[in-house]
Amino acid sequence: MYKLFFTIFICAANGNVWADVADTARFPKEGESCPNFHFEEVIDYTSNRASINDFKGKWLIVDCWNEYCSGCLASMPNVNSLSTKFRGVAQFLLVAYTGSQYSPNGMTNSNNSIRMLYKRIQQKYNLHVPIAFDSLLFKQFGIYGCPFILIISPDGIVKYITFELNSDDLAAIISGQSIQLPKLHSVYDTIKRATIYHYDSNSPFLLNRNGGEDSSFIFRSLLSTWNSEVQPMRLPLIGKVYKSLDILGADLVTLYKYAYFGKGYWDFRDSLYAETYPIPIFETSDSLLIRDQGRNLFCYSLTLPPSLRTREKIMAVMRNDLGNYFGYHAYIEKRLMPYYRLVATARARHLLKAKAKGLSFTEIPNGGFVANDYSIRNLIGILWSYHQNGPPFVDCTRIHSNIDIAVKALMVDINDVRRSLRRSGLDLKLEKKAMNVLVIRHG
Template identity: 25%
Template sequence: MNPIKLPKSLFNSVHPCSSVVKILLTLFLLLATKVAFAQSPQAVGELKIGDQIPDFKFTNVINNDGEPIKISDYKGKLLILDFWATWCAPCIASFPKLDSLDKAFGDDLDILPVTYQDKEEVAKLFSRMPKLKDINKPMVTDDLVLKTIFPHKILPHYVWIDQEGNVLAFTESSEVTAENIQKALEDNAPMLNQRDMTLLTSYLEQPYFESKIIKPESLLFQSSIAGFTEGLIGAYKVHFDEHRKVERIIVNNMGIIQLYKLAYGELTTTFSQNRLRLEVQHLDNIQFDGSGQKYTDWKKQGNAFCYELFLAENFRDAAFEIMRDDLNRYFPQYKAQVIMEDIDIWALVITDEEKAAQLKTKCSESTLKDSFSEFSMTNRKVSWLISILNTKYLQDLDATLVDKSGLSDNIDLQLQGNMTDIQSIRKALEPYGLDFIAQKEKLPVLVISDTY
């Protein structure tokens, strides 16, 4: 922006303290403030497809020789903003693929990773994961700007910006392919599956069906199921009353296997991969090996459901039993049962009693933090470690983690390493006198089979 110049004659003709000078200076300051404010992310607001992104400047940048980055640096190129975080498993898994695409298209493409986390957290992750050691591309950290103008609810999230700085698309990772990039470079209007930016999580809190006559407090029992519902994230939530009894179960857009796992696991048993038997002829009706838009399309083909169970006090002790009965009615073509089998496990055991004794909590506050590269908790049971590793980071492990440590007190624990690698976790546990040991044990296994 060119500076605003006021003619000297204007000042020569009046006293420095005159009202004219004061008015002119006030107008100048207001104009300067307005120009600056207009470039703030709050003033810009949420950008839509077709909008032009302002020429923001970013100083919190790594792998760029200490130099800042400006949006105008990418003019003439296709720019893809990759919003990610260190705790996001799919984000980390996609880095090598994105790096290869970036290099393959040379000067025509730049993929810019963006995270709200600080440089230290990012550096810690990259220093501990061998598959990331060769990735040395510029990244924006401590981001407060881009996440304001491109708000999103799910990671990873990709924003495509064309060669002129116009917003082209919002997509999932499955759309970031060489074919789509080539189309974007050629005609600037690729046929991409745009991410739905209106997905809601509020329906994990509110009932699907509310009656104007029957008040919720007068309901004794309510069970309902619906097919795939647009606008809802695949998730579930169990609501408890003040006595920690199950009052409501809400499931949004999840498959049959996930429904059975919840009903038979009762929040205490995790049916990991080697504790699930599928004796079903048409597996593609209940299982899909994929992600992104293809997974969403599969759900829409009658393979995902929304379920709600509401129970008055007299029924709450039997919540999951009632849910199992519901599934038998809703899906008569399948039957599920839990049997005991000898399976491979990794047993958490104490290897040094003295070191393990030091784990007893010294904190009054209860905290929990986990990511791809670390796990930490204070004043919590060791079962939290087992549950999070089983369900979040080691889902594909060919053995189940089981707690055999005998630690009954709440503990404080901080691990650093690759949380998707059992050997890395074992090494991180060593200073605490703990280890995971390979064993076999008879454990519950969920079996889903055809009834006819």
């Protein structure tokens, strides 16, 4: 992901970057031959140079990533496992972005820092996957978000462009089955598709082809499956001023959060944080919708008369709609749930005290950061940004002044983070406390 990421998912770039090559660049399309591309720097492969055509005869999985995508970093062990399991029939190729398009604040050190970061990840997880370091592929193929995965058949045909892949999916693809994977588009493809379905936020979704065909809705209130032609849209919270409530491209968990808490997500600054557990508990044997959240995305639209457009009424109608369609009953209960107590030694309370005024934050290229004149609250924000769906972090340090701290760790690895914090006299203790939690059961 990216810096202090208070949003999740794909690290997006500005479409203007690609405008100068949009008319001439060849980019991949599902069902067509993959444009050839030459990589000039490849490691952990039989040659230090390679092209996409060199891999014909085997299935080729090209997994493009950048150093600011924490989801990409966390998936490296899985990529390594798949590469080992399907050795002989499928070749994996990681492509690390060495340009500066995703870098924060115009930083231009991605070329070196991503190499250092990968070396550390490779050593930690014992990776044995060929990797190319390149930036031109991202521009030629119009890659504006990561992960970006190309699945290419042995005869060079692009079968899928997606952002996730598991062992069962790959086995099915290799066996010749046609399956559904979450679909991604090149930025050039997206530009061409933008006129197919335009979404106007001032009109209800799916009315007069607003965002899709009129006939594709379920009811009005309206529930439909999401398709990749429609730009996802999530409100920060449910209010009372909307002509219509439109939540587009949301999974089941997010919809239930809106219905019961009035918001689909919250960060460490929210009053719900550490008082309400971020992930609902599903007490149901029907786990397909929950397990495959990335593939079961929905659009929900609700239009009410002005007299009923209150937060409470909108949430009540939405709860009823979800119960009617999905058949679950949901309740908010108090349960003992895990959380991390951030604690400090007496010595750390003295030694960590900021030496001078002046807030600053610097990322360590191979993992971690240096923060000066930072509050403990901001430190918790950094920890949260890498572990948004895990146990919340609670300040129990009794440190009331700002601090200077260096954390050298793979931030997506909580145990690595804990080891680094301990060197500074801090620690994360996994304990339990009573929290509100949304429990969803069969009706």
